[in-house]
Amino acid sequence: MNYTLHQLQVFLKITQTQSITRAAEELHLTQPAVSIQFRNLQDQFEIPLAEVVGRKLYITDFGKEIAQAAEKILNEVHAINHRTLAYKGHLAGRLKISVVSTGKYVMPYFLADFLKLHPGIDLVMDVTNKTKVLESLRQNEVDFALVSVLPEQLQIEKVELMPxxxxxxxxxxxxxxxxxxxxxxxxxxxxxxxxxxxxxxxxxxxxxxxxxxxxxxxxxxxxxxxxxxxxxxxxxxxxxxxxxxxxxxxxxxxxxxxxxxxxxxxSTWHLIWLKNRRFSPVAAAYLQHLEQEKERIIQERFGWLDLK
Structure with a gap:
């Protein structure tokens, strides 16, 4: 076996998206580059990782097991990197945020300064529709979610950002x-x-x-x-x-x-999280940063909106 971390990362994204095209988009790679990495990984196994039926890609049971192992390996790699930075006294770790699609015009501005201050933090930001955003929050897969309509069925806490x-x-x-x-x-x-x-x-x-x-x-x-x-x-x-x-x-x-x-x-943009959630040091630091800096960010970045 001679697979690489990059091959595992690509394959994991393919299993998550069920599509080579969508995996390429989310990884900011070309479709041929993703296909090559997937083929190179597949060549190391005699059992198929995926099958194409019609024009749809299906991950085999064996492929799902490999994807689970790949996720554990990649998480351990991230943990090693974060521990190294933490040992040097830097704030390090992952910040996971799910954002409704229009929120992509909002959320980056509330993240940019924080990430510049703490280069050891890896941002994982999923941009999708409201239903999927709330499902990721419900499953406790993310630290925060950005929504313009508050959920009725979840117990949450929130920070109001702007109209x-x-x-x-x-x-x-x-x-x-x-x-x-x-x-x-x-x-x-x-x-x-x-x-x-x-x-x-x-x-x-x-x-x-x-x-x-x-x-x-x-x-x-x-x-x-x-x-x-x-x-x-x-x-x-x-x-x-x-x-x-x-x-x-x-x-x-x-x-x-x-x-x-x-x-x-x-409506109103809110950053929300599950009530009584135990924050990681990274998530706690980000929330503190947001409370301190949000008014400045709104004035500097969104003054053109005339939000009064």
Whole structure:
């Protein structure tokens, strides 16, 4: 056997994502590079690690056992690195955070200074939809989660970060040529593009429509904030989107905010964690940093949002 740590890391990511393409994206590697590492690992075993049925990749029972062993090995390697840094007096370890998809425009700014202060900390940040974020929190797989809608079924503690403002948006041609009302009646006329079930943005939209007792024209359902933006830019419909995620497109004139009475509608970004969770030294230090620095970060990084 002559497998490498890199091969084990690649294979573990493939088992987690069930996809070579997605593993490549999350590891920031090319798909051919991931395929080569996987093939080199497979060549060392006579028993298949995975099978392709149709066009879908399935991990075999043997492959799942190898993945479990790989995870233990990689965790031990990380532990060695962290202990070495700790012995030198540095704060070291892993900080695990799960972030709803639109939160990728928020969370990095609340992490950057902390990670610069403590280079011995490894960040593991998963960006996904609200349902998966809360499941990772429920399973105690992460230290913190960033959400814009608080869960009702979990006992949590939280730090409020900042408001999340949502506006109705269309593309330049739509907003220029369509003569639409500027009250809630607009939602009964325009085709709307939704995020998928489990999205926090979608939940805020649906709560607003329910409160206003509106019947809306649902045009499309897409699985990412970026996909919704591109669909609106292409003229496929309108959507309600967080301002935090459309700054560049507004600046370029590709998207326009549609004036509607009662808008923006708002939620609030919260960093949450399970109640009574015992923090690692890294997680405790990060929470202390956030409490001390969040107002400065908001002013420096998000002043353009006009959060008052």
């Amino acid at each position: 999340n403002k949502l506006f109705l948006i269309g593309n330049r041609e739509q907003t220029r040529h369509h003569h639409l009302p500027h009250d809630k009646g607009i939602f009964e006329q325009v085709p709307l593009i939704y995020r998928e079930q489990g999205s926090g943005t979608r939940l805020v939209m649906e709560q607003y429509f329910a409160q206003q007792q509106l019947t809306v024209r649902k045009k499309l359902e897409l699985t990412s904030n970026e996909a919704v933006k591109q669909a609106v830019i292409a003229g496929l419909g309108y959507s309600i989107m967080p301002l935090i995620g459309i700054r560049n497109e507004l600046g370029a004139g590709e998207l326009q905010i549609v004036s509607v009475k009662g808008f923006p509608i708002s």
